[in-house]
Amino acid sequence: MNDLKEKYKKDNLAWDDCAETYERQIVSGHPDINAFEKFEEDFLDRLLIYLIEKQNRHIKLMDIGCGSGRLHLRYGTKTINSSKKPQLTALTNMKRIHPELAYDPSLEKGLSEVWGIDFSSRMLNLAKKKIKSTQLSEAKTIPLIFKQGSAFELEEQSGNSLPVAVSLVNSISTMQGPMGAIELFKSMRRSVETSGGIAIISNYQKEYIESYGLGQYESTLDVSGQPWWIVPDTYASSRFRHKPKHYIRAYSKDPKLLVDIYDRKNNLIKKDYILRRNPKRTAKVIETGHIRTHTDYESQWYSFKEMDDWIKTHWSGKTYHFKTKCLDKLRAEPAQISVLDSGNLLKDLFKRWQLN
Numbered sequence: 001m002n003d004l005k006e007k008y009k010k011d012n013l014a015w016d017d018c019a020e021t022y023e024r025q026i027v028s029g030h031p032d033i034n035a036f037e038k039f040e041e042d043f044l045d046r047l048l049i050y051l052i053e054k055q056n057r058h059i060k061l062m063d064i065g066c067g068s069g070r071l072h073l074r075y076g077t078k079t080i081n082s083s084k085k086p087q088l089t090a091l092t093n094m095k096r097i098h099p100e101l102a103y104d105p106s107l108e109k110g111l112s113e114v115w116g117i118d119f120s121s122r123m124l125n126l127a128k129k130k131i132k133s134t135q136l137s138e139a140k141t142i143p144l145i146f147k148q149g150s151a152f153e154l155e156e157q158s159g160n161s162l163p164v165a166v167s168l169v170n171s172i173s174t175m176q177g178p179m180g181a182i183e184l185f186k187s188m189r190r191s192v193e194t195s196g197g198i199a200i201i202s203n204y205q206k207e208y209i210e211s212y213g214l215g216q217y218e219s220t221l222d223v224s225g226q227p228w229w230i231v232p233d234t235y236a237s238s239r240f241r242h243k244p245k246h247y248i249r250a251y252s253k254d255p256k257l258l259v260d261i262y263d264r265k266n267n268l269i270k271k272d273y274i275l276r277r278n279p280k281r282t283a284k285v286i287e288t289g290h291i292r293t294h295t296d297y298e299s300q301w302y303s304f305k306e307m308d309d310w311i312k313t314h315w316s317g318k319t320y321h322f323k324t325k326c327l328d329k330l331r332a333e334p335a336q337i338s339v340l341d342s343g344n345l346l347k348d349l350f351k352r353w354q355l356n
């Protein structure tokens, strides 16, 4: 447990440190990650609408590791009919550019709250800024609640709404290694089970670390530092900032990574600097799924089997576990979704999607 506490503290600092770059380079950046996020959002929209329309539920959506509030922004926006509020020009303009944020009457009817927790105050500040700049704070939409705290200490839910707790876009892999992952499984179960709620964990499979993972971390190395398998390490310290020239897409065979190097005062130190994979270290990452950078950021990609074992050990009742490529091979080839459906509410929907 002490080890987990230490990791928690270290990771908390790391996430505070990279919040703004994460937002720029990943949330609104990497094309493969973005495509996957869009898949997750479509999946969740359909699941929520099914629960509202076919199961007559009111839902409290809980986002565990909510970061900069992607789901708060999405559902805050989708539950508001901006044609009735023409004075909110920022909100109206955002909806115009993003048709996926269009008003949805079913969600307005059934979504009672979006609640999120994250340990990083800097990530949460970004989220709150976005809520303000898009005028959602003025729009009197559903409650959009943020809590700073641990994903491992979720409270048992007992209100009138059905809790649907989600932990998306590989957040489990950032949650302090296997010890943290197990705590997340237990904590999500504790929060939803007694009220018949649903827990969903969506993450990449370790099996895809070579085709998807390596390139993602390499081409976003200004977020969490130069990956340990990339050399030389001349500038691999927190004194320098690497700016990648382009995103590396899945299955890329390009052996070199081109970056510009800046110092902390933003002076250009080296242009078009070439980094390459060290074969031995790369093989180690592919074998273990363990990501780390020269500046000690860590995350862990879990295999389908590991997730399957944790479902069996730490969840009970009706569960599902599937490879997301069976729903959407183009956008979701490398991931997997684990579902605890304590009230057995998703049976018909998942049958229709051939997930049972």
Ligand SMILES: C[S@@+](CC[C@H](N)C(=O)[O-])C[C@H]1O[C@@H](n2cnc3c(N)ncnc32)[C@H](O)[C@@H]1O
Binding pocket: 008, 011, 015, 027, 064, 065, 066, 067, 068, 069, 070, 117, 118, 119, 120, 123, 149, 150, 151, 152, 168, 169, 170, 171, 174, 175, 176, 180
């Ligand atoms: C991959 S990001 C995902 C962010 C967000 N869900 C999204 O979709 O954009 C993972 C998030 O988990 C948070 N995190 C990591 N470990 C945590 C923990 N033990 N408790 C709470 N938050 C944690 C990080 O601060 C980060 O914001």
